[in-house]
Amino acid sequence: MGSDPWRRVLDTIAAYILYYRTTQYQYQLDITGLFKGIGAAMQSLTFEGYGGVHLKGDAFGAPDDPAVVLLPTAGQSRAFWHAAAQALAAAGRYAICIDLRGHGESEHAADGRYDLDVYAGDLRAILHALPSRAVVVAAGMSAIVALAAVGESAPHIVSGLAFVDLTIWFNAAQTERLSKALTLRTESFADQAAVLAAIAAMHPQEPPPAAKAQILAAFSQDENGRYQWRGDPRALAGTGFLGAGERLESAAKRLAVPVTLIRGQLNESIPADTTQRLQALIPGAEIAEVEGAGHYAATEREEIFNAILLDFLERKVPRVPFAYTGGSEPRVLRDALGCFATGVTIVTTHDPAGAPIGLTANSFTSVSLDPPLILFSLAKNSGNLQSFTSAGRFAVNVLQIGQQPAANTFARRDAPRFESIDWALRDADGSPIITGALASFDCRTWSVHDGGDHVVFIGEVKQAWFEPHRDPLLYFRGKYRRLHFS
Ligand SMILES: Cc1cc2nc3c(=O)[nH]c(=O)nc-3n(C[C@H](O)[C@H](O)[C@H](O)COP(=O)(O)O)c2cc1C
Known part of the structure; x- marks a missing residue:
């Protein structure tokens, strides 16, 4: 026994x-x-x-x-x-x-x-x-x-x-x-x-x-x-x-x-x-x-x-931890990077005809307090690269836990995006601000840099709004997550 x-x-x-x-x-x-x-x-x-x-x-x-x-x-x-x-x-x-x-x-x-x-x-x-x-x-x-x-x-x-x-x-x-x-x-x-x-x-x-x-x-x-x-x-x-x-x-x-x-x-x-x-x-x-x-x-x-x-x-698909060395499959590097938990944002701007555009992005990072700078990176194959480059401004909307459907919609190529959410312009020269976001940063484009298969947009924050009482939508290891306090 x-x-x-x-x-x-x-x-x-x-x-x-x-x-x-x-x-x-x-x-x-x-x-x-x-x-x-x-x-x-x-x-x-x-x-x-x-x-x-x-x-x-x-x-x-x-x-x-x-x-x-x-x-x-x-x-x-x-x-x-x-x-x-x-x-x-x-x-x-x-x-x-x-x-x-x-x-x-x-x-x-x-x-x-x-x-x-x-x-x-x-x-x-x-x-x-x-x-x-x-x-x-x-x-x-x-x-x-x-x-x-x-x-x-x-x-x-x-x-x-x-x-x-x-x-x-x-x-x-x-x-x-x-x-x-x-x-x-x-x-x-x-x-x-x-x-x-x-x-x-x-x-x-x-x-x-x-x-x-x-x-x-x-x-x-x-x-x-x-x-x-x-x-x-x-x-x-x-x-x-x-x-x-x-x-x-x-x-x-x-x-x-x-x-x-x-x-x-x-x-x-x-x-x-x-x-x-x-x-x-x-x-x-x-x-x-x-x-x-x-x-x-x-x-x-x-x-x-x-x-x-x-x-x-x-x-x-070995059990041992994956290792990435230069030249390995990019998928392995993506999995390694996925170990860094992030929030989820929707970055927005206008296309040359004035229509709102935006996409889900988790590459958002703070850069500097004085001057007030933030950044996000945009894939070079994004259908919106031209618009972000020419608009000269963008907004970053940090999503709260109830906005996962919006994150899904703004990451899909086959669905209309802005029809499914409430948004507004808070400034005539600003970019679309998503209603109910945890925080929004309305920016003027400060500089644009080549970043391999992405383009890095640094923005000078002109205005920011935030809501201190909601939980964030998180992203970790390729999945949406919620805060979990032990
Ligand atoms: C959680 C999450 C984070 C993402 N982060 C980024 C990002 O930082 N930069 C980017 O270019 N695409 C990112 N994407 C992918 C875009 O949202 C997706 O490819 C979208 O369809 C691009 O749309 P567009 O080609 O109309 O710009 C992310 C997707 C998800 C689900």
């Missing part, structure tokens, strides 16, 4: 305390998981996905370890990844297995939306709620979701991607198999053997014993004792997956983090040349084959699969 179980209890409690201190309640914690999961040091989590749909997750490991999010393919529940997650936790990762919307214990979408965009929105919401930039491990349909979620937004929302049995091009046989998989989830079965027989008939191969247990975990008995899939059958009729080849090709080309494409060596539904075609699209992607495995790579050859995953993580 020894003290191991108690050690686990203490570790789990310590992990929870740490979790509370590090995540600012960004996702809700189901405390019952603490007691249910002690044996396996598992914690139950609930995330708020796209449109507020609640998504169930099981976490293994300590929340301050680097996060790995594991998504099963359509039709499977989060138990699919439990064994891999335990192996990851033992290797010092914080591994979180998720039930997709309409699957397992996650909520069904009340509006019936199960398209590629909402599944991708769910994943983005989960990633934003985590204490560290996660690696995503995703199988089958979820691999498509992860590809879209990452490739179509800021690629650095993850630190790596492991796609398991990914394809984005579907031939007639695959389409037929997917429609059978859907039909099967709308039917009821006399007993568990009938469920397994129906699943086995879809694939060229009998599920291995561990996979059988996972399949059965996704089915429950109805009042007549018949077995039915637990989820929402609409979740499998999701649109936007089959015909999205071109869209997903563009997303694949935009990936800028380490990627591995894992496939079962004998898997007939994902031929080797499909994986090679994907590899050619994704910058720097590697391929790993699970020797001797077919359709059920992760469970059939569990140890080989886990070893491949861990090897990828150790090489490409």
